[in-house]
Each structure stands twice: as structure tokens, then as C-alpha cells.
Amino acid sequence: MTKDVIALTPKMPDLRTLLAGLYAGGPDLGVNTLADGAVIQLCAPGGRPLVSVEAPILVQVPGETTRLLGASPGVPDSPVWWTEARASTAVAEGGRLAGSFAGRLATVLGGTVWPPEAASTDVVPLTTDISAVPVPATSAPAVDVLTTRAAVVIQDRPLVTMTSWLSDALRGATADDRALQIVTPPTARLTLPTRTALLGHPNRWVIQDPDHGFYDGLSGAVLHWKGGTFTPILDENGTAFVAEGFTATPDTGERQLIVSLRTRHPVDEDLVLGRALDTAWHTLTGTAPAGWSTAEPVNLPWSTRQLTDLARARAPQPTWLIVIGHPDRPAIATVRITRTPAGVEEDITLTLGYGQDETPPLDSIEPLAEALCAEHGLTTMLTSLRSARRDLTIPPHFEVPPIPVSFTLGCEAVRDIDLDQALRPPLNFSPTQLGPTAQLAVHYPLGDGTDPHAWSTLQQLTQHLKQAATDLA
Structure with missing residues (x-):
């Protein structure tokens, strides 16, 4: 440790x-x-x-x-x-x-x-x-145990952050085809950037519980150390056991609004990245982001120009960033900037926290979608709502999945599918057209974030849109 x-x-x-x-x-x-x-x-x-x-x-x-x-x-x-x-x-x-x-x-x-x-x-x-005392098998300061299958980091911090230590350990593990596995006590929580990093298979958050042994802090699967890595214990049907300690927390009325969007821009020496996120932040909070960085703590004041310069210097390698808001409105985003044959793409996930007496601004989502389509090259945007902590940290307990609120298809994607098909999904709702005729985008309202059946509706919608794209091709 x-x-x-x-x-x-x-x-x-x-x-x-x-x-x-x-x-x-x-x-x-x-x-x-x-x-x-x-x-x-x-x-x-x-x-x-x-x-x-x-x-x-x-x-x-x-x-x-x-x-x-x-x-x-x-x-x-x-x-x-x-x-x-x-x-x-x-x-x-x-x-x-x-x-x-x-x-x-x-x-x-x-x-x-x-x-x-x-x-x-x-x-x-x-x-x-x-x-x-055995000499460490690695020179990486963050890694406590290194095997051919896993780089294990043992943390005793109450909040496990995506520090530069941890970011370096993740890069090294990925390059060597190893899993990054973070071991913590059951009292620890993760920041959203750390959770995002661990979502990639086979990375894992391992809880070491004195009463319940080892289990996965995100799925609850009971784990054991086998073959140089933490793996789930399976029953005769191949199903993982769920730890007793991985229980649902009471609903406190706190909510998280999650906006996942992708933009695409032509390669241009005058291109400035981060403006789509800046627009989303202003629309949903009334202010600009407070700061950005490549790790936590987030140390730099918000600047689209500086983050563009960093991404340009790292190209053609991708750039991964963390952006945070002001203390009075919990908000955090992760941004991945990549150079593709189609241009420069930004994959953005913005999450905002709300207390029991605060109302998430769902009525601002459609105007935001229209602005992103018109000005920032939006290709897709999925908005969802979940019951989760206002402070945006992740506890090692069961949390209900987010529920879709809306889905937006940008004008380029609409052209790839055919407008008529995009406007007539086989579902019981009417999509909204956004923007001028020459650059129409389509916005699909899916609910208010309280009905889990919205997932089924979203699945049917995406299947329809994929089929429409296949037919057009």
C-alpha cells in the first residue's frame, strides 16, 4: 500500500x-x-x-x-x-x-x-x-503490484481522483495490455474522471471490505485474486455473485443531469476547440466553466485557446481533458479530442449535480441542441437524468442507471440517413426539426427522466436510424 x-x-x-x-x-x-x-x-x-x-x-x-x-x-x-x-x-x-x-x-x-x-x-x-523488503516490479510511483495481467494501485484516500500519478499508471497499463485495478476500502468514493477511466474493460475498482471480502465497486461482483488479477467468482451458470455490501442507497432526491455529445469540425488552422462545451455550460448553468486540466486537481483557468493549443501539439495522438465548474453548481466534464479522417472530433460528457430542492433545466436542452447544431458541428447528443449524488462523486454502492430524456441528431447525420426517415420513427412521439431547411437537425424527446421505459424507446429509435442509414447506403 x-x-x-x-x-x-x-x-x-x-x-x-x-x-x-x-x-x-x-x-x-x-x-x-x-x-x-x-x-x-x-x-x-x-x-x-x-x-x-x-x-x-x-x-x-x-x-x-x-x-x-x-x-x-x-x-x-x-x-x-x-x-x-x-x-x-x-x-x-x-x-x-x-x-x-x-x-x-x-x-x-x-x-x-x-x-x-x-x-x-x-x-x-x-x-x-x-x-x-522486495523491490517493486515497476518504477511507476502509483503502482503497488505489477503482474503480467494487471497494474494494481492501492489507495487509502477518501476520494480517489484522476491524479497525474493515476493517469500515468493508466497509460502504462493500457500500453502494456494490462488492467488497471484500484483497491480501496469501502469508505472511498471516486471522482467522475476516475470512474470514466475505469469503465474500459478490463479495468476495475476493487473494494476491500473487512466484512464482505473483495468486490467490484461499480458492479458489485464478488472478486478473488487469480492468475495475477482480480476476477469475478462465477456460479455454475457463469454468473457473478453480488456482494452483500453492494446495496442500494436511499433516494435522497439528489439528481445528476448527463449530457453526452459529439461534435465534428473540418481541419482548419483557425479552429478553436471547447466552444461547444462552453456553450453547453453557459446554457445549463449561466456561467462559463471554471477550469481545465489533463488530470486532477484541475489547476488551469478556463481557456478554449489554451486547450486547443495543447490538442494541436499532441495531434495526431488524442487528448483527454477534465473541465470543472464553479463551487456553487457542481459540474464536471470529460473531453476526448481526436483527429479522424472526417475531421477533428470532440466526445464530451458533461454532468451536473442538483439537490432535492433544485430543478434540472430540462427545458434548456432543446435550445442547447439547436445552438450546438447551428454553430458547433453537433453530430449526436444524448441527455439523461439519474438519481445520484449532487457532489458528483461515486460511492461503492448500487446506483440506478440514468434514464434518457432526449436524443438529437445533427444535420450531417440527418443527411446520411434521409430527412423523411429521421422524422418518421415507428414510435408514439413527434420529433422536432431544428435549424434552417438547408441544415436541418432532428431532436427526439424521450421523457422527463423518470420512466425507465425510455431506454426501450431509445433502443427502437437507434435501431430505426441505423437501418435507415444502411438502406440509404
């Missing part, structure tokens, strides 16, 4: 301050660097990593520190420098070394440490017999 400790300081830790922190283990420990100097490691005399420290980042987005760490005393709001240390608890002194490193930074720079109980400025001498 590893232990994460974060120093939150008003000033950037300079090299001298970082070195003072790294002296937490005394002069006998060594220092190593990874990722072209972006990670500094405090090492035992034989070179075994004890604590890995990421380069400090300036978090400039309001509310981001409390979103990820909680509104506990001593957690400052932005702007704040975030310096994260990750220690291996395979060595008894590891966690204390990380706490002393962070505590020294906070003391010198006038900051705080999370979690606060980890902070100290004590020298932590290394007394463990390092020769008796």
Missing part, C-alpha cells in the same frame, strides 16, 4: 525548500529523478524508492482543493501550490517520511498539510532492513 500526503502552500516550493524537505530522512538517504525531472524520489542507500514527489502545481481554480480534499479546517482555497508526495508503506518509515517532507514544506512556506495528522518536521531515520 502507499500513502499520499499533500503540502498546500501559498508560495511555490523552490529547489532549496524541496531539498530541505527531502532531508526528512537525514543525510544518508539519496535522491533520484524520473519523468525528465518531474518526479523526485527519496531513496534508501541501495536505491530503493521510499517517497516519490511530483513537481508542484499551482491550483488556480476556485473550490478545487475543497472539492478533492473536503472542507476540513486548514484546507485553503485557490490559488495554492499543490505538492504531492507518495510513500510506499512496504517500508515502515515511508508514510512518516512523506509526512515529514510535506510538513517541512508547509513550515517553511507557511502552508498546511493534508491529511493534517500526517504532518511533522521530525527527522525519520531509516531503521528497516531494506534487504528484506
Whole structure:
């Protein structure tokens, strides 16, 4: 297992301050660097990593520190420098070394440490017999167990975020055809970006429950360690058992509005990405997004120009981004930008949280669809509503699936299908035409997000549209 400790300081830790922190283990420990100097490691005399420290980042987005760490005393709001240390608890002194490193930074720079109980400025001498501790099979600081089938990350944080540590572990596991498996206690929750990353097979969120053993935090399947990976235990019919701890939570009246959309743009040197998401954010919240980044914490103020520059620099490789809103309206989006033969595509999932006394703006969906079709190259948009936490975090409990509210087909997709077919699905509702005749899009209302039968309606609709496209081809 590893232990994460974060120093939150008003000033950037300079090299001298970082070195003072790294002296937490005394002069006998060594220092190593990874990722072209972006990670500094405090090492035992034989070179075994004890604590890995990421380069400090300036978090400039309001509310981001409390979103990820909680509104506990001593957690400052932005702007704040975030310096994260990750220690291996395979060595008894590891966690204390990380706490002393962070505590020294906070003391010198006038900051705080999370979690606060980890902070100290004590020298932590290394007394463990390092020769008796197995050397990690990987140099990736986030990975605790590496096999031919899985990269396992053991987290003890209350909220598991898509940190750059975890993002690097995911990229490495994907490149090596391994599963990324995150092991947490049953009290942990995931952020939406972390959940999105784990939805790809065979990645998994593993709950280690002292009363119920191991189970999948998203499906409830009882798991065991077999062949170097966590896999479901199946009955004689090949069906996974469901853990007793994976129970439904009471309906608190909280809701999440989910808008999943895809846009396509011609390749153009003047193209600016992120504008479709900006339009959706303004339409549904009345404000622009607050910040964006490639990992959590989200540290950069919202800028379509900057994210476009990043995507252009990474092309033809895809770019994956996280975008968040202001603290008073929980909202978070993941964006995947890809270059395809048809142009530049944005796959966007925007999720907004609402309390029991708040009404999701369903009446804004159709005007949003029309604006996206007219101005931002919308190809498809699916809107749905679900009973889930307002703060947009994911607990390891059963949650009812979202229920479709509407589906929109952009003008390009309508042309590929034939307008007459698009306007006459074999269903008991009338779609709405959006936009001018030359660029007609079609919007299909499916309900108010309370009737599960809307899934059946959506399935029939998509089958009709696929068949229409096949017939036209």
C-alpha cells in the first residue's frame, strides 16, 4: 500500500525548500529523478524508492482543493501550490517520511498539510532492513503490484481522483495490455474522471471490505485474486455473485443531469476547440466553466485557446481533458479530442449535480441542441437524468442507471440517413426539426427522466436510424 500526503502552500516550493524537505530522512538517504525531472524520489542507500514527489502545481481554480480534499479546517482555497508526495508503506518509515517532507514544506512556506495528522518536521531515520523488503516490479510511483495481467494501485484516500500519478499508471497499463485495478476500502468514493477511466474493460475498482471480502465497486461482483488479477467468482451458470455490501442507497432526491455529445469540425488552422462545451455550460448553468486540466486537481483557468493549443501539439495522438465548474453548481466534464479522417472530433460528457430542492433545466436542452447544431458541428447528443449524488462523486454502492430524456441528431447525420426517415420513427412521439431547411437537425424527446421505459424507446429509435442509414447506403 502507499500513502499520499499533500503540502498546500501559498508560495511555490523552490529547489532549496524541496531539498530541505527531502532531508526528512537525514543525510544518508539519496535522491533520484524520473519523468525528465518531474518526479523526485527519496531513496534508501541501495536505491530503493521510499517517497516519490511530483513537481508542484499551482491550483488556480476556485473550490478545487475543497472539492478533492473536503472542507476540513486548514484546507485553503485557490490559488495554492499543490505538492504531492507518495510513500510506499512496504517500508515502515515511508508514510512518516512523506509526512515529514510535506510538513517541512508547509513550515517553511507557511502552508498546511493534508491529511493534517500526517504532518511533522521530525527527522525519520531509516531503521528497516531494506534487504528484506522486495523491490517493486515497476518504477511507476502509483503502482503497488505489477503482474503480467494487471497494474494494481492501492489507495487509502477518501476520494480517489484522476491524479497525474493515476493517469500515468493508466497509460502504462493500457500500453502494456494490462488492467488497471484500484483497491480501496469501502469508505472511498471516486471522482467522475476516475470512474470514466475505469469503465474500459478490463479495468476495475476493487473494494476491500473487512466484512464482505473483495468486490467490484461499480458492479458489485464478488472478486478473488487469480492468475495475477482480480476476477469475478462465477456460479455454475457463469454468473457473478453480488456482494452483500453492494446495496442500494436511499433516494435522497439528489439528481445528476448527463449530457453526452459529439461534435465534428473540418481541419482548419483557425479552429478553436471547447466552444461547444462552453456553450453547453453557459446554457445549463449561466456561467462559463471554471477550469481545465489533463488530470486532477484541475489547476488551469478556463481557456478554449489554451486547450486547443495543447490538442494541436499532441495531434495526431488524442487528448483527454477534465473541465470543472464553479463551487456553487457542481459540474464536471470529460473531453476526448481526436483527429479522424472526417475531421477533428470532440466526445464530451458533461454532468451536473442538483439537490432535492433544485430543478434540472430540462427545458434548456432543446435550445442547447439547436445552438450546438447551428454553430458547433453537433453530430449526436444524448441527455439523461439519474438519481445520484449532487457532489458528483461515486460511492461503492448500487446506483440506478440514468434514464434518457432526449436524443438529437445533427444535420450531417440527418443527411446520411434521409430527412423523411429521421422524422418518421415507428414510435408514439413527434420529433422536432431544428435549424434552417438547408441544415436541418432532428431532436427526439424521450421523457422527463423518470420512466425507465425510455431506454426501450431509445433502443427502437437507434435501431430505426441505423437501418435507415444502411438502406440509404
